Amino acid sequence: MRRAKKRGERYSFRQAMGLAAQPVRAVLYGRPTLHAECGGAVEIENCRGILQYDAQRLRLDMGQWTVTIEGDGLVVENYQKAMMTVRGQVFSVHFGYGGV
Amino acid sequence: MNGWARYAAGSVRFEVTGGRGERFLNACVEAGIPVEHICPTDTGYLVTAPLRDYKRMRPFARRNRCRLRVREKYGAYFALLAYRGRWGIALGLALCVLALFLGGDLIWNICFLNFTPEQETAARAMLFEQGIYEGAFQNHETLMRAASELFVDSEDYGWVTLNFVKGRLVVEKTQRERPPEFISAELTNVVAVCDGIVRRIDLVDGYPGVVPGQYVARGQVLVSGMKLNSYERPMYTHAEADVWAEVENTYRYTQPLHGTSTLPTAECKSYYTLYLPWGELPLYRSVDLAGTAQRRVLRRPAAPLGFHLPALVEELQVRPTQPTAWALTPAQARDIARSRILDTLRMQFGEYELLEETAEVRQEGDAVTLALRLRFLANIGEMKPFSAEISPKAGPDTISDENS
Numbered sequence: 001m002r003r004a005k006k007r008g009e010r011y012s013f014r015q016a017m018g019l020a021a022q023p024v025r026a027v028l029y030g031r032p033t034l035h036a037e038c039g040g041a042v043e044i045e046n047c048r049g050i051l052q053y054d055a056q057r058l059r060l061d062m063g064q065w066t067v068t069i070e071g072d073g074l075v076v077e078n079y080q081k082a083m084m085t086v087r088g089q090v091f092s093v094h095f096g097y098g099g100v
Numbered sequence: 101m102n103g104w105a106r107y108a109a110g111s112v113r114f115e116v117t118g119g120r121g122e123r124f125l126n127a128c129v130e131a132g133i134p135v136e137h138i139c140p141t142d143t144g145y146l147v148t149a150p151l152r153d154y155k156r157m158r159p160f161a162r163r164n165r166c167r168l169r170v171r172e173k174y175g176a177y178f179a180l181l182a183y184r185g186r187w188g189i190a191l192g193l194a195l196c197v198l199a200l201f202l203g204g205d206l207i208w209n210i211c212f213l214n215f216t217p218e219q220e221t222a223a224r225a226m227l228f229e230q231g232i233y234e235g236a237f238q239n240h241e242t243l244m245r246a247a248s249e250l251f252v253d254s255e256d257y258g259w260v261t262l263n264f265v266k267g268r269l270v271v272e273k274t275q276r277e278r279p280p281e282f283i284s285a286e287l288t289n290v291v292a293v294c295d296g297i298v299r300r301i302d303l304v305d306g307y308p309g310v311v312p313g314q315y316v317a318r319g320q321v322l323v324s325g326m327k328l329n330s331y332e333r334p335m336y337t338h339a340e341a342d343v344w345a346e347v348e349n350t351y352r353y354t355q356p357l358h359g360t361s362t363l364p365t366a367e368c369k370s371y372y373t374l375y376l377p378w379g380e381l382p383l384y385r386s387v388d389l390a391g392t393a394q395r396r397v398l399r400r401p402a403a404p405l406g407f408h409l410p411a412l413v414e415e416l417q418v419r420p421t422q423p424t425a426w427a428l429t430p431a432q433a434r435d436i437a438r439s440r441i442l443d444t445l446r447m448q449f450g451e452y453e454l455l456e457e458t459a460e461v462r463q464e465g466d467a468v469t470l471a472l473r474l475r476f477l478a479n480i481g482e483m484k485p486f487s488a489e490i491s492p493k494a495g496p497d498t499i500s501d502e503n504s
Contacts, residue, residue: 049126055140076138079129 032062036093041077042069044084050076058086068094110151110175113137117144119165127160128153151175205237206377208267209401209408214274223250223271224399228412234401235375235411238264267410287486288339290323292316293448296345296480306339316345316480325486336486343481346455351444353437354469355428363424364394368417374402375412387418394419430468434461437470449478 035043044060044067051066052059053076058069074088116124121144128135133153139146144166149157161168183189210227212220224233230246232238243262250273251260258276262269283305290306298314306323310316325339369388374381389395395418402411428436438459445452456475461468 049129050122053122053125053138053140053145074140077136079125079135079138081129081132 032065034067034093036090040071040088040090042086042090042093044086046082047084050079060084064097066096068096070094107174108176110173110177111148112151112154112170113146113148113172113174114154115141115144115146115169115171116161117167117169119161119167121145121164121166124157124160124164124166127164128157131156131160133157146171151177203267203377203410205239205264206267206410207232207234207236207238207264207269208410209403210234210269210271213270213272215271219254219256222254226250226253227271228399232262232269233375233399233412234408235377237377238269243269283340284338286338287325287336288483289321289325289486290339290341290343290481291484292318292320292322292343292345292480293482294318294347294349294480296347296478298322298343298345299477300344302342302344304340305337306341307337308341310343322481339486340483341481342479344477345480346475346477347449347480348473348475350471350473351441352469352471353441354467355433355437355440356467357430357433358425358427358466360423360425362421364419364421368419371416371418373414373416375414377410380414387416389418394421430461430463433468434459434470437468438472441470441472441474445474445476445478449476449480452476452478 030046032047033045035045037043044062046062048061048063050058051061053074055074056070056072058074058076060067060069069086069090070092071088071090074086074090077085077087079085125135125138125145125147128149133149133156135147135149137146137148157168160166210224210233212223215223226249227233227246230242230249232242232246243264247260247262250271251257256276258274260271260273262271264270288306295315295317298310298312298316300312301308301310301323303323306325307327308323310320310322316322322343323339323341325337327335327337329335371387372383374383395416398415398417400413400415402409402413454474454476456473458473460471460473462471463469
């Protein structure tokens with residue numbers, strides 16, 4: 001039995017142009033996005049999941065990237081499929097490649 | 101989610117300990133369970149989730165070897181959980197809603213607008229006779245009839261309306277503006293009601309036959325309604341005038357010093373009757389009307405602590421009377437006699453100005469007789485239908501004595 005090749009999720013030109021078998025909404029709005037407010041709130045769209053979470057560090061799976069938010073008193077206010085809201089005193093945000 | 105919706109749906113705040121907490125949260129979100137307010141603790145996480153989704157979390161927790169412990173419960177479900185099995189509360193609520201539904205035409209409160217306290221009392225009594233009071237059911241015909249009765253019974257009302265709005269009956273009226281009275285066209289003479297010396301004539305119409313300083317006798321024409329002109333032809337008019345004259349008269353009044361009168365006692369008994377939507381409910385066994393008791397009926401809406409109930413409280417105050425002996429000192433008897441004489445003077449002449457007063461007191465047996473000689477200024481003119489021949493009549497200058 002031919003085993004399907006495990007591939008990371010990528011966004012190709014076909015997908016971006018809507019030629020692939022996925023809805024336009026997923027193409028246009030399905031990309032992981034990070035919104036940071038100066039007040040200490042960070043909104044993350046299309047996060048795949050939480051990799052590690054404690055009061056000083058929150059590591060998120062964003063597909064091909066991982067995002068690590070470091071701070072103090074980090075609280076996940078809202079966690080849904082398409083949206084996550086994090087509040088707290090954010091000191092730094094690190095981006096990493098790959099690495100689930 | 102706003103506060104009310106959140107309270108209605110209910111939520112649970114629980115602690116996730118042990119196992120793979122992050123994966124548990126990811127699994128919950130992947131299954132469409134929204135989790136909120138995730139706070140890391142020393143042993144895991146504190147998470148808030150909707151009540152309806154909490155049971156769905158159990159398999160994910162078991163799969164990720166996590167343990168869930170509920171810390172806080174919030175919502176209407178948990179608030180009502182304490183009343184589980186107490187069907188009386190729900191039954192009472194249902195009966196209350198049913199009573200409100202059936203009592204749509206029930207009068208809970210009557211509000212009077214633009215009424216003085218006296219007018220309100222009279223209007224309330226009239227409405228009670230028509231069957232309209234707090235706790236009574238109303239209908240359109242009754243209200244229309246009562247409004248007409250209120251309007252017809254009183255000449256002071258220019259417009260009366262009864263508006264029933266959500267259990268509240270508003271009685272509203274406007275005051276009738278009275279037009280000024282026209283001067284009568286009746287032929288009259290102004291004649292003197294007693295002897296006196298004319299001091300001033302306030303003439304409205306007519307031909308005065310006397311002048312100030314002139315002595316007039318009782319029955320004499322003071323202002324005439326007819327006058328002959330230069331051609332000896334009569335000219336008629338409506339004679340009207342205030343003729344102020346100085347009158348001197350003697351009044352006598354005899355006041356007994358001892359006597360017996362039937363007077364109300366200090367004891368007052370109240371009997372209450374409650375008028376409810378289904379009838380009246382007496383709160384007493386029997387009314388004791390001993391002898392010639394004085395009775396007074398007071399009606400007021402039942403409003404404990406200011407909250408109006410659909411009921412009317414009728415209070416019947418009964419004050420028994422009994423013969424009471426009384427005794428006066430001569431000074432008291434003299435004051436009473438003087439007061440009665442001045443009352444008689446006011447009834448006879450209306451306004452007057454007392455110029456001189458000479459009293460003579462005489463005690464005869466068990467009574468005091470006061471002979472009061474008064475000199476006063478009063479209006480002695482009285483309008484009478486015109487008569488060509490009105491002769492002065494001599495009358496006694498003494499008012500008869502009267503006892504109480």
